[in-house]
Amino acid sequence: MTAGPTFSPERLAALRSGELAEVRAAIAGLPREELAAWLATPEGEDVLRTVFARMPERYTGGPVDGPQTARWEVERTSADTLAYDLVLTEDSCEVRETGNSGEPTVTLALDAVSFVEMASAAAQGMDLLLQGRLRIQGDVNLAIRMESLFGLADPGGPA
Numbered sequence: 001m002t003a004g005p006t007f008s009p010e011r012l013a014a015l016r017s018g019e020l021a022e023v024r025a026a027i028a029g030l031p032r033e034e035l036a037a038w039l040a041t042p043e044g045e046d047v048l049r050t051v052f053a054r055m056p057e058r059y060t061g062g063p064v065d066g067p068q069t070a071r072w073e074v075e076r077t078s079a080d081t082l083a084y085d086l087v088l089t090e091d092s093c094e095v096r097e098t099g100n101s102g103e104p105t106v107t108l109a110l111d112a113v114s115f116v117e118m119a120s121a122a123a124q125g126m127d128l129l130l131q132g133r134l135r136i137q138g139d140v141n142l143a144i145r146m147e148s149l150f151g152l153a154d155p156g157g158p159a
Contacts, residue, residue: 005034005037005038007038011026012043014026015027015047016047016050018050018051018054020120020121020152023116023119023120023122024120024121024122027116027117027120027122028122032113035112035113035116036076036077036111036112036113037077037078039076039077039079039112039113039116040076040077040078040079040112041079044076044112045076045079045082048074048076048082048112048115048116049082051115051116051119052072052082052084052095053095055086055093055095055150056092056093056094056095058150058151058152059088059092059093059149059150060148060149060150060151061089061090061091061092061093061149062090062145062148062149063090064088064089064090064142066089067087067088067089068087068088068089068105068106068139068142069085069086069087069088069102069103069104069105069106070085070086070088070104070105070106070107070108070142070143070146071083071084071085071086071098071104071106071107071108072084072085072086072107072108072109072115073098073107073108073109073110074110074111074112074115075109075110075111075112076111076112077111077112082112083098084096084097084098085097085098085099085104088149093149104138105138105139105142106136106137106138106139106140106142106143107136107137107138108125108134108135108136108143108146109134109135109136109137110128110133110134110135111133114128114133114134118134118147118152119152121147121152124147125143125144125146125147126144
């Protein structure tokens, strides 16, 4: 694997911050190819794993018909796909390595740049779906609710 681009310390700090507004600012105007190459590096992988680790903090909950498993498959250019299962209940979100949760209720597959855009509310899942950058298999209704379950329903809004 070749080394990806090098970002300024300020951009790296913003990407690692987990703060939606800071992440949106860090990716604004950045060419997709450059961000995709960086997300394929070990440093970029670490940021993606941190996003998953912090998902339980962002989970707002809501009515869910028993435990539901949402599998996320994040495809990276020239690197392994990252996959995690989120086991969702009315008031909790547990992040697990894929394969430890049984069959998922829904699987959401997208490229790493689209995942960062969606996770930071820089893009809406429905737009990504219509552009062919998000693929859904299984319970589409749960997939549609994902952004609201994580407080991301208003792209570009306050963090």
